[in-house]
Amino acid sequence: MHPAKWIIVTGGVLSGLGKGTAAAAIGLLIKNNLKIVTVKCDGYLNVDPGTMNPIEHGEVFVLEDGGEVDMDFGHYERFLNTNCKFEWNLTSGKIFNSVIEKERKGEFLGKTIQIYPHVVDEIKKRFNEIAEKEKADIMLIEIGGTIGDIENAWFTEAVRQLKKDVGPDNIIYVHLTYVPFLHSVGEPKTKPAQRDIALLREKGIQPNIIIARSKEMLLKKHKEKIALFCDIDEECVISGRDIDTIYEIPLMFKKEGMVELLVKKLDVKATNLSEWELLVEKIKNPEQVVKVAICGKYTELKDSYASIIEALAHAGAHLGAKVSLKWIETTDIEERKISIEEALKDVRGVIIPGGFGTRGAEGKIEMIRYAREKNIPFLGLCFGLQLAVVEFARNVCGLDANSEEVDEKTSNPVIAILPEQIGIDKKGGTMRLGSYTARLKEGTLVQNLYKSNLAVERHRHRYEVNPKYHDVLQKNGLVFSGISENRRLVEFIEFPKNKFHAATQAHPEFKSRLLNPSPLFYGFVSACMN
Ligand code: GLN
Numbered sequence: 314m315h316p317a318k319w320i321i322v323t324g325g326v327l328s329g330l331g332k333g334t335a336a337a338a339i340g341l342l343i344k345n346n347l348k349i350v351t352v353k354c355d356g357y358l359n360v361d362p363g364t365m366n367p368i369e370h371g372e373v374f375v376l377e378d379g380g381e382v383d384m385d386f387g388h389y390e391r392f393l394n395t396n397c398k399f400e401w402n403l404t405s406g407k408i409f410n411s412v413i414e415k416e417r418k419g420e421f422l423g424k425t426i427q428i429y430p431h432v433v434d435e436i437k438k439r440f441n442e443i444a445e446k447e448k449a450d451i452m453l454i455e456i457g458g459t460i461g462d463i464e465n466a467w468f469t470e471a472v473r474q475l476k477k478d479v480g481p482d483n484i485i486y487v488h489l490t491y492v493p494f495l496h497s498v499g500e501p502k503t504k505p506a507q508r509d510i511a512l513l514r515e516k517g518i519q520p521n522i523i524i525a526r527s528k529e530m531l532l533k534k535h536k537e538k539i540a541l542f543c544d545i546d547e548e549c550v551i552s553g554r555d556i557d558t559i560y561e562i563p564l565m566f567k568k569e570g571m572v573e574l575l576v577k578k579l580d581v582k583a584t585n586l587s588e589w590e591l592l593v594e595k596i597k598n599p600e601q602v603v604k605v606a607i608c609g610k611y612t613e614l615k616d617s618y619a620s621i622i623e624a625l626a627h628a629g630a631h632l633g634a635k636v637s638l639k640w641i642e643t644t645d646i647e648e649r650k651i652s653i654e655e656a657l658k659d660v661r662g663v664i665i666p667g668g669f670g671t672r673g674a675e676g677k678i679e680m681i682r683y684a685r686e687k688n689i690p691f692l693g694l695c696f697g698l699q700l701a702v703v704e705f706a707r708n709v710c711g712l713d714a715n716s717e718e719v720d721e722k723t724s725n726p727v728i729a730i731l732p733e734q735i736g737i738d739k740k741g742g743t744m745r746l747g748s749y750t751a752r753l754k755e756g757t758l759v760q761n762l763y764k765s766n767l768a769v770e771r772h773r774h775r776y777e778v779n780p781k782y783h784d785v786l787q788k789n790g791l792v793f794s795g796i797s798e799n800r801r802l803v804e805f806i807e808f809p810k811n812k813f814h815a816a817t818q819a820h821p822e823f824k825s826r827l828l829n830p831s832p833l834f835y836g837f838v839s840a841c842m843n
């Protein structure tokens with residue numbers, strides 16, 4: 314095995330405790346100049362989450378290389394300030410695919426193909442290949458779901474076996490567990506955590522560090538109890554209480570003594586977090602609050618828009634503002650359950666995020682019209698740009714227009730399928746994905762914000778502004794502030810009559826970082842503040 318230090322993060326009791334942010338925070342504490350490679354193992358049989366409805370699984374995160382991956386990669390990138398790769402997201406789908414392919418080729422001729430050794434070995438082989446290829450100093454591996462899930466069994470077994478392969482001094486196991494607060498007795502109860510860790514040990518994994526998630530900080534006596542029953546030192550039980558901003562997690566872990574544990578066990582150094590600490594202070598003590606609306610159709614699960622929420626927080630941190638969010642389900646606008654005036658009466662800006670399909674689209678178009686006519690700052694992202702173009706074509710250019718995606722038979726398809734997408738019938742991983750460069754137009758709002766003639770952002774779409782309508786849109790006052798390098802595809806638009814009416818075909822939220830906020834989000838939040 315490649316000579317890296319290996320950190321394995323597992324979780325139990327419940328999902329949704331924040332294993333991804335905990336793993337990312339651990340990485341940040343010891344990052345310095347080390348090459349940390351983050352691997353996420355997801356038990357499901359999808360090859361990647363790209364085909365899942367965000368309401369099922371949260372946001373589909375898009376990488377530079379176009380990989381559609383689990384949203385935890387967003388946390389890894391934002392905390393560790395790195396760009397991850399598609400191969401680093403292992404799913405049961407990917408693993409089984411390659412084992413079965415090898416079986417068909419005859420690579421295991423004569424053998425019965427089994428979960429152990431074939432599937433488990435394939436997983437370990439992938440770990441090692443990634444470590445070698447990336448020359449990793451630290452391999453930070455997170456197992457999705459909770460210990461004991463059937464679909465994660467092979468990943469759990471693979472990380473258990475790693476201890477022998479890499480040597481016990483080169484690996485630590487961190488387990489995230491849960492300590493509920495029982496109101497009837499007025500105290501936290503450690504029994505679920507004890508049972509959870511017993512299950513982990515039954516799988517052959519003895520944790521080195523336990524992070525006990527709970528509502529409040531745990532007292533010494535609770536830590537003692539967990540330590541005793543789980544056979545570790547009390548200082549190895551780290552309290553992780555609920556907090557307002559995820560960016561405080563590394564600081565909380567640090568206060569709890571996590572850095573010393575990592576330094577001692579892995580022979581690494583502590584990261585200097587002073588700039589991070591300063592920004593967290595700014596997040597916790599904002600000078601003002603600005604409320605903005607996110608208008609979509611996956612609003613019942615806020616995780617669907619995770620990167621947008623974070624990009625707003627980053628911009629807010631640098632501008633001294635807390636961005637509070639109002640969620641508007643655009644089908645409610647369509648069904649007249651609420652009027653636009655009512656929905657937007659207390660907000661300072663409107664975001665139309667990425668999306669797919671017909672449901673909710675007309676509601677979004679109406680919201681964009683309202684924002685444009687009332688000069689309310691508007692930011693459109695991907696589908697948001699496409700619907701802003703439809704709105705402009707209809708209400709300014711006077712065309713009976715739509716996107717082909719929303720209405721196949723529209724008489725003016727101002728948004729049309731990308732030519733290279735015609736004839737593609739496979740849905741998995743086939744959109745225009747990943748990083749593309751746009752040339753920005755001199756003197757535009759967008760160019761001003763990017764402070765450059767180029768903007769490189771990530772993409773995930775099948776449709777584009779139809780070139781046949783470029784002229785009429787521009788003649789009527791829509792400015793194409795960014796165009797793809799081949800000069801065909803509209804990457805950014807703006808309507809200069811308003812103080813901020815801008816949209817992009819890209820998803821700049823994926824590249825926003827706490828220390829380096831997205832220029833477009835920065836401009837939008839700033840416009841909402843003035
Ligand atoms: N549905 C649109 C397209 O495929 C927009 C996609 C998105 O918002 N990510 O082009």
